[in-house]
Amino acid sequence: MAEVTLVEAVNLALARAMSDDPSVVVLGEDVGVNGGVFRATVGLQQRFGPQRVVDAPLAELLISGLCVGMAAQGLRPVGEIQFMGFIYPCIDQLVNHASRLRNRTQGRLSCPMVLRTPHGGGIRAPEHHSESTEVMLAHIPGLRVVIPSSPERAYGLLLAAIRDPDPVVFLEPTRIYRAAKGQVDDDGEALPLDVAFVLREGQDVTLISWGAMVRETLTAADELADDGIRAEVIDLATLKPYDENTVLASVQKTGRCVIVHEAARTGGFGAEVAALIAERGLTSLLAPVVRVTGYDTVMPLPRLEQHYIPSVSRITAAARRVCQFS
Amino acid sequence: MAEPAITDEELPVIARFEVRRRSYLAPDGTILRRLPQFASDTSALLSLYRGMVLTRAFDTKAVSLQRTGRLGTYAVSLGQEAVSIGIASAMREEDVLLPSYRDNAALLWRGVKMEETLLYWGGDERGNHWSGPAHDFPFCIPVGSHAPHAAGVGYAFVLRKQPRVAVCLFGEGATSKGDVWEAMNFAGIYKLPVVFVANNNQWAISVPLKLQTASETLAQKAIAAGFIGEQVDGNDVIAMRAAAEEAIVEARAGKGPRFIEAVTYRLGDHTTADDAGRYRPPEEVQAHWKEEPIARLRSYLVSQNAWGKVEEERLAAECQQLIEVAIERYLATSPRPPETIFDHLYAELPAAYAAQRRELKDASHG
16 A cells, blocks of 8 residues: 555556556557656556557547557557547547447447546646536447546546446546545555445535545535534546436435536536436425536636636535525 | 749759559450459459449349338449459458448448348448458448547557458548548558558549549558558459459558558449439539449450350349348348347446336337
């Protein structure tokens, strides 16, 4: 057991998967000799060779399309898109091929690929480097969308994603790549996909989040506890398909729910969770479901990004509001 | 205007490139140059001829099924039969075909049953769970988006040291897309065993070649990716087969990718949903009928006393018989239960969607 950062946990999981399974191939821009712009793939090419750790040309569509071809042939490709802002050329591959290859061949071919990409803002990066557009991906049938919020979950969920027989987009919260530290045992144990993690139990209000925002959400829960509000904190972890039962069970218990995400509000994944609660948990609600999110604006450049990303105080204010509702 | 400091003549030429064109049979079936080795075997030529004739007969029936509401939108390969047949005939079973929506002929050649093809175009995914090679890709409909898959497949072969080749077919319109370029570029860098084939039928629905590219040839696009591009008379099945064979042999031997530009002409509409009369003069189409591939090979075979009226009639009857049986089987296939749309979404249906499956089952079974 060692204390590692989230990005180091990603690296450990990649190395473990590559060493366990010769069909795992890592490809992306600067992932080889350079070890990745965030160092997620550092040391992999030295250890596993340039055939399995491929410095791809600067072409994101290609990276995702290569993954589809490799996966259909039984390899386990793990592609890296350097920043989420550059993933959009891959959408065609994800929608039209990766997510439906199994279905359109009725199981004759499958697509066990992973596409990793940094997610979200807060690192003072240039334009196009800070968006959180997970909901676009979470709308695609046949795909899995996974986003860890700690080194432990980064390790366990990435291993699970690579071993999964279907395509997974693995979003890595950039803001906590290094800020999040935790004990990770490099034992090759995966964590379950499609399962939400209850990080803190509470009776009064359910706080639901994912990715980097889980940190602020946990801090908010601490502050609320000082005021005697016992918040339950759920890390959704897999957005597609998500763990409806854990959400509903928690809301049934607390009767109150605040959903926290960094992405823009309208049509964000919070809207889906709120709709689920409205459809199947309405009778247990004691207050309206509230979303604390980024605004429906373009993600601002770094000088203002801290105003866009939900703060601890916005979360606690929302939680207090729903607790005082009735 | 100031005089340039250096004239063009003084600047050194640092690279020159050439593009070759392959053809053996003239439109009237006469021989233009020494035929490739395989063509000395008449049975091989008869087999190519049969493949093209069967394709055309099948296409004709498929269109009439569509016109009578018993098939969905369908893309015929009228006039381009030599492309798919020539390419497929040079492949081995273990090679991987990545076809476009117009390559029914290549699939049939590789063992996909006609009723399976009809089932897919008739609106049932089970048509892609076919009797042909299990590793072949299904039809690619978003144009050119399967070219990166071919590169990925080729990469897998190299990694596993398998002497196999990925063969990717697309239309000339696809060469305008980044997908095709990105795939060719990557295949060139890693010398992958991939053969890219552009079926240059001159028309991408209503857009003519001159509005796709200012390139003199499509074949030269391979030069920029660092490998050989060859232009082939796509109405000459002997040339198509020979070009494919050479490209596949080279690729299998580790010599890297090849690009084949098959110059042909789309004698039919883009699909059954199109009316080419809206944008194409009939005289142009008429002129191209003189170059079509089936009559060309027939003329040659007749000139070799290898074919005649009796054989032609026998073949036509045989094709009709096969197609009719296939159509019967297709039409007799019941729709699958609606809730099975969930069954191949994931390897295992996530719990979150099991309820939706039940919902659909209940709704659809009344």
